[in-house]
Amino acid sequence: MDRLSSALSGPAPDADACRLGFIGAGRLAAALALALQRAGRPVGRVASRRHASAVAMARVLGPGCRAVDPQAVADDCDLVFITTPDAVIAEVAQGIAWRAGQWVVHCSGATPVSVLQPARQAGAAVGGFHPMQAFGADARAAADSLSGCTVAIESADPALQTVLWRLAARLGCQGIDLPPDARVRYHASGGYASQHVHALLADAVRLWQSWGATEQQAMDALLPLLRGTVASIAHSGVAAGMPGPVSRGDIGTVRQHRQALMALDPAMARLYDQLGARGVALARQAGRLDDAQAQAMLRLLEPPPPSA
Template sequence: MNEASESGQSVQGMQPAAWAPPEPGGLRAGFIGAGRLARALSLALQAAGVPVVRAASRSDASARALAASLPDCRADDADAVARDCDLVFLTSPDALIAGIARSVSWRADQAVVHCSGATPVAALQPAAEAGALIGGFHPMQAFGADPGAALASLPGCTVAIEAEPPLDALLHDLALRLGCVGLSLPPGARVRYHASGGYASQHVHALLAEAVRLWQSWGATERQALDALLPLLRGTVESLARSGVAAGMPGPVSRGDAGTVRLHRQALQAVDPEMRDLYDRLCRRGVALARQAGRLDAAGAAGVEQVLDAPPDP
């Protein structure tokens, strides 16, 4: 895919950089959108010495709840946030970002930043045309409904930053103050970056759902399945951290155990042929990883692939 087509448009050349942002402690920050990310990020910014003074949302109750959790913050409409804040975070649903950017009255002496992982920064072009600095600031983390737990999950996560100078330096400073790792994301990489997060979060849920279905096939409950599988998952994550993706992979494919793979396929085919098909696809990826790590020789790989190539047992 062409880099420009994936991102929609580079921010290069869109930002006049007529305004030099003050130090983070001298900023007045505001939020348009008051969901889980906004609640966690606003609390973190306040704790890091960046005052959050305005909040707006489609839901007045959500805006009031966010404002009530912060000193000197007031719930208001989106135009008031833009009028009174030096740094505005758009934390609304992705589909609303471009519309908000078009409808709000921006000004030259401010920065407008969205927190979407996949939306191009060019969606904020109306703010850039009004003279504002624009950028992206996306924490790669899943935020739960509990604001305290969401806040605790923020330190240590990576924040993808996409902005031109001087805003990029300010956003990296903010990430550092939040205890996060700032990542400069080049134009065109945003959607691929965001899709990568799905494999480490959303798709893990889908894979565990398949595992739970297997437990339920003999009458076990989801809770019983998760109690057994989550310690395994935690151990897997620890192995990944220590050894990396390829070298740390466990299981029969990494050992070239074609017999166990055959038995797995038979059992899964009996439960659901689509489940067996997904297993086959994942095993083929696993063969490549095991070969990459030097844990599986050509003969072992061929043995596993021969089993995967065979028609499933009826």
């Protein structure tokens, strides 16, 4: 039986009845709380560093949610999500008088669950619930984006694990077990599919600006390409779906790209080379380059360092 089936078939430790609260009224909290509410699990209490942030989030959630101070969230709720920036989760957990039997969870990808030790020492069960998604400032759009994404769940407490798996299922998310020693690598993987894409697009926009085009013109051209790329990856996979001159073995075009980038910004050219070399490995994997083509491409992209 898989983890979700066993969570759904096992005893339900008040998974559907526990009172939910949030400490930290930011982007993730607004998205998650709204999605939980839509899924029939309303959030009753919210606190934040600035009371105004908690009030604003409670207003979005409606009359059933009250903005209170952090201790009142802990006092009035069975399951408390600490949704502050990663750097202050430990400090927030330390500053609250928790009670035995309570559930305390953070939503950080990279932060160990052990930062919730103060809650554990008070007899609470602790865990991690990290949705692999990027949430923007529009709470409703962010809540929409939760369905279908993966949520990494970690807890040593079987009852809390069951509750978190059930909540993930209610949200239409795919739960995964995350071993404690994998958190940082797991979180770094998200950077490749999100943050680094922004950095790469910023470089692409700079190329357009180098001949006087605007950022808007660049994005009008590049966003349809990005959407097509994502669709191709989803349809054909990372290796087989890869387009471009590296995967075609079009070495003359790659040489021209490198020369143009070197003239503009050598650091950009170095990154192009490194990404291109990884592309060679993918094209080999997809059977699109033979050994000779791959070696020729790598000689261009990974030239030996000049001898001293």
